Amino acid sequence: MRKQYSAVAIAMLSTLAATTAQAQDAARIQTKVLGNDNQPVLVQFNAEGKMAYRGVDAGQVLRQQLALTTADQMVQRTVETDQLGFTHQKFAQYYQGIRVEHADYTVHAKSGVIESISGDFEKVSGLSTTPALNESAALSRALAHVGARQYMWQTNEANAAEFAPQGELVIVRDLRQNAETGPLVLAWKFNVYAAQPISRALIYVDARTGQVVLQDNIIKHAAATGTFATAYSGTRTINDGTTTGGYFLREGTTRGLGIETYNCRKGNSYTSATDFIDADNNWTSAEYNNANFDNVAGDAHVGAQATYDYWKNVHGRNSYDNAGAKIKSYVHFDDVPGGTGYENAYWDGVRMTYGDGASRFRPLTALDVCGHEIGHAVCEKTANLTYANESGAMNEGLSDIWGASIEAYAVSNLGFTSGGVKAKSTWLIGEEIDKQQAALRSMSDPKSLGQPAYYKGQYWAPLSSAPSDANDQGGVHTNSGVLNHWYYILAVGKSGTNEGGNTYSVTGVGIDAAAKITFRMESVYMTASSNYAQARTYAIQAATDLYGAGSAQVIAVTNAWYAVGVGASYTGGGTTPPPTSTTYCTIKGSSQSYEWIDLVQLGSINRTSGKDAGYYNGTALSTSVAAGSSQTVYFSAGFTSTAYTEYWKVYIDYNRNGVFTDAGELVVSGSSASAGTLSATFTVPSTARSGSTVMRVLMSDNSATSSCGTFSYGEAEDYTLNITGGAALTGPTTLAGDATPLGNEAASTLQVYPNPATDALHLVLPGNAEATSVVLSDVRGARVNGATLRNGTLDISGLAKGMYTLSVSDGQKVFHQRFVKE
Missing domain, CATH: 2.60.40 (Immunoglobulin-like)
Structure with missing residues (x-):
């Protein structure tokens, strides 16, 4: 007989099912970071066992974690797999079928399992999607806002086809009321390219009131081989092509779809630009170091080639879009044809444009300027940071970072020299083109050139509720100094007291590691509206992805942010770095699906735990051990179900030299298949150095696992011992209780x-x-x-x-x- 249930019973069962599902979802979450709007910017999941989300569940995970309604849609834009084996599914947010600008979310998976999600989600509710203003009327408002004398589509017929603005209805934040959290409005979006004076920006017009609510600048600021005597980098080997009359600056497909450089002839028309042609492919100083500065064409060309090589060789990226996009450069540009010199260089979304300078600048084709501008193209194709307030400052800062990194790479790896009136300097931006001061900006000492070195400290420009050219879009060229200085400290290292009165000490990780961390922050985690606080979260996560939790790189990233006033110093989740200047090798278990360390106890150290993602930095926990004393350490394994044989090792760096491989430093070695508490006794040797040192506890399913590196199943944990005195040295001991001797080593991987x-x-x-x-x-x-x-x-x-x-x-x-x- 079929059971009958009352409506109340059915409701109770439904509530119970929902509660159970919510509890399961909560159990899956390892970490959740919320933004200023109380929406999640990063959620990390337990990626093991039955609780793990699969990569194919991306839509379900977003719907659950972001609490999507029937009016919300997350539309997949791209799927990319990086060099670490992570797959990143990037989604764009829509509300009732209309794009929510700058709102994107990414699902990060590895080996088919979702490990985290990150991004910016806008909670939209009750917003009308019917415009009161039509497209034509909105465009008139947009053009009135720009106020140019001439627009690019008005210059000739070809430009009309390419540049005439087309309106798109979107939902965007009105930043006029609040520089960070203005209300969401329905708006018309136009891409407006002005010819006189030069500008290109996305203009957002409120579809109800007709007011411009946001301006997001696209122009961020104002198979042959030959040799070229450049203006700034000496005589360089170039790749170019053959044409009637000799050779021109058009490389074929050696680098993506090519590198091409053109001559605007002191005009503002790209369609009228011509080729530079040399008869013998030896572009000498006698020919090109002339009154027109024609030698700067070589700088633009080799700068684009070096920039392509940097992204390809350091980051594995094929041109700025990772699809081999052709890089076009136009030199001798002047916004007023036949004018007195254009004091700017910019990326307009399609090409590089360089002016010849005038009173303030020399021709703006220096290598770091080229790397900076193409860096904007990279940002556009990755994080696409909105060019206003904090996100705009980081857009600028990232371009400075890439300009500096590319210059350093070219000098060290491509043989670039200083050929101009000033020497190249990695941590100065635009040093070779500036006639009036040392450089445009300094990454090592931002305040020396009027930029802040500390978040909201001296020289910080106030954010604007109405970003415009008059206020530098909310201080984008000023407040970028904070990101610049963070990168310098991360790469080189620095100690001191910051403007907040806090002391810091950062050991630099080198420019290569700093660049890899920064680009992963930008390309994998950042979204259009990211701010400095979110950048810190994402940089730490990027370093964790690349180098492991608790690594020297994670510590340096965190403490470099602390140095510039963003967030706290490194604690490792309640811990601090070892109380010694010694740097230890990293160690981490790859999987905790079936076993992990759940207890370590020695003296006043007594920690029980669940899974710690393969490694736990517990060096803030310490105990004192007298030299010559007998010590007993207790530990145990946690198991998901079956208790496997685990191999235990305990190391103590008695001589404090930063390694665990000296005689007598392996103090515990044995195996057990028990889930109970195990113990081992050892004696602290008389030769141990007094002071603080590290004890490393290791549990692995493989007997061959050593004190450093990555292993398969299991975990490792570090703690601090404070040692004094003297006693006899003893070697490794075996486990007490039900411990068994080490067995024969067997393969532990498929x-x-x-x-x-x-x-x-x-x-x-x-x-x-x-x-x-x-x-x-x-x-x-x-x-x-x-x-x-x-x-x-x-x-x-x-x-x-x-x-x-x-x-x-x-x-x-x-x-x-x-x-x-x-």
Whole structure:
């Protein structure tokens, strides 16, 4: 007989189901960071076991975590896989089918499992999507706001087809009322390109009132080989092409779709620009160092080539859009044809444009200026930071960072020299073109050139509720000094007392690591509306992705932000760095799906815990141990279900030299399959140096795991010991209780061969175990069918070419491995 339920009972069951689902969702969350609007900017998930979200669940995860309504839509824009193996699905927010400007969210997954989501979500409610103002009337308001004498589409017919503005209805924040949190309005969006005076910007016109609520500047501010005697970088080898009469500055497809440089002949028409042509491909100083500064064409050309090479070789990026986009440069530009010199350089969304300068600047084709401007193109294709207030300041700061990094790269790796009137200096921006002072900006000492080195400190320009050219769009060229100085401190290191009265000490990580962290912050995590506080969160996450939690790089990133007044100093989640200047090698377990350290106790150190993502920096927790004393350390493993044999090692750096490999420093070594509390006793040697040192506790499913590096299953934890005295040295001890001796080492990872493979892939599991199930997924994490397993061999003949991830189970653990199908 079918059971009958009352309406009340059904409601109770529904409530119970909803509550259970909410509890499960909450259990999945490891960390959640909220923005000023109380919406999440970063959510990290437990990426292991049955609670993990799969990559194919991206839409469901966004709907749950952002509490989307039926009026909200998240539309996937791109899917990218980075060099760390992360897949990033980027979504654009829409409300009732209308784009919400600057609101984007990204789902970050690895091996088919969602690890985090990040971005900016705007909570829209009750907003009418019917405009009171039509497109034509709104365009008139936009043009009146710009107030140019001539627009690009008015110069000739070809430009009319390319540049005539087309209106789009969007939802955007009206920043006039509040520089950071103005109300959301329905607006017409136009891309307006002015020819006299030069400007290009996205103009947003309120579709109800006709008022301009935001201006987002696009122009951010005002297969042959030859040699070129450039103005700023000496004689350089160039790649160019052949044409009638000799050679011209058009490289073919050696670098993406090409690098091309043109001559505007002191005019403002791109369609009328001509080629520079040299008869013998030896562009000498005698020919080009003339009254017209024609030698700067070589600077623009080699600058674009060096910039392409930097992004390709350092960041694995194919041109500014990562799709090989052609880089076009136009020199001898003047906004007034035949004028007295244009004092600017800019990226307009399509091309580079350089003026010849006048009273303030020399021709603006110096290498760091080129790298800076193309850096705006990179930002446009990644974070697309809105060019106003804090997001605009970071847009400018990132371009300075890339200008400095590209200059340093070209000098160190491409042999660039200083050929102009000033020497190249990594941490000065525009030093070679500035006639009136040392440079435009200083990253090492921003205040020396009128920029802030501290968030909202001296020289900080107030944010504006009406960003405009008159207030530098809310101080974008001034407040960028904070990001510039953070990058300098991160790369080089610095100690001192900041304007907040706080002392700091940062050990630099080098410009290469600093650049990788910064670009991951920009390209993976930042969104159009990111502010300084969010940049800190994202930079720390980027460093964690690249170098591991608690790494020297994470510590440096955090403390560099602290130095410039953004956020607290490094604590490691309640901890501080070791109370010693010694830097230790990093260590981390890759998976805690089945086992982790859940107890470490020695003296006053007594910590119970769950999973710590493979490593826990507990050096803020300390205990004193007298030299010569006998000490007992207690520890235990947590297991998801089955208790596996785990190999335990405890190291103490007795001589405080930064390594754990000296004789007698492995004080515990043994194995156990127990979930109970284990213990081991050791004696502190008489030769131990007095003072603070580090004790490292390691638990791994592989006996060969050492004191440094990344291993498969398990965790490691660091603590501080304060040592004094003298006693006899003793060697490693075995575990007490139910500990067992070390066994024979066995492989602990899935092995596949051949790799790449064409038809068949052979699988070898740890201990030659039998595979009970196989799951195949593509780079997006989506499950793929079409492969069959028989007797340890996977038939992949029916798969399309590409990269795949295998998840193979032996009935208990799941092992992952990648392979390529050819």
